[in-house]
Amino acid sequence: MLKGLKTSIRPIEEDDLDEIYQWYNDQEVNLWSSGAWPLNTLQSKDQLAVKFLDESPDTHRYIILDENERLIGTIGFKEINIPARSVALFVVIGDKNYWGKAYGTDAVITFARYLFSQWNFHRISLDTWDQNIRAIKAYEKVGFVIEGRQREARYVLGNYHDAILMGLLREEFLALHGKI
Known part of the structure; x- marks a missing residue:
């Protein structure tokens, strides 16, 4: 289990x-x-079980816990590029009681430390949509930098929005958060 200041991260279990x-x-x-509302909600529990529990060489998913080991979200990585030592990160704080309280930031710092130290990645990327200001600010606290935007790449509630592309290099993470 990975331990942060406010969060822990462990493999997802059937429960x-x-x-x-x-x-x-x-x-x-x-x-x-x-x-992606309502597209994500069209998945059955069986489909989610396959998505979250089946082993995949390309996608790794974990659960985020608070200090009392209460489930609060998921985190993981995909798009592993071994020659470039890069990966794409994704995170969701599903329990809204934990929004705006730095649990997501702590989980991303903890997980980035793991990806840089144990997996020896050089670069972590992620993306979100342009109206998700809270997430963008949290990612910037971790050290992610906005690297670009894909114009009108997301369709949200009947409108097109830009996708915001962000990246974090190992040395940038070390400069902000110390040793790995």
Whole structure:
């Protein structure tokens, strides 16, 4: 289990699926995590079980816990590029009681430290949509830098929005957060 200051991260277990299913069916969680409401909610519990529990060489998913080991979100990585030592990160704080309280920031710092130290990645990337200001600010606190934008790449609630592309290099992380 990975330990941060406020969060812990562990592999997803079958017992976690009911909570994850609730998050996937929450309009507000989906709106801010991916702008994909209602598309994500069209998945059954069985489909979510396959997505979250089946081993995949390309996608790794974990659960985020608070200090009392309460499930609060998910985090993971995909798009592993071994020659470039890069990866794409994704995170969702599904329990809205934890929004705006730095739990997501702590989880991303903890997970980035793991990706840089244990997986020896050189670069972590992620993306969000342009109206997700809270997430952009949290990612910037971790050290992510806006590297670009894909114009009108997201369709959210009947409108096109830009995708914001962000990246974090190992040395940038070390400069902000110390040793790995």
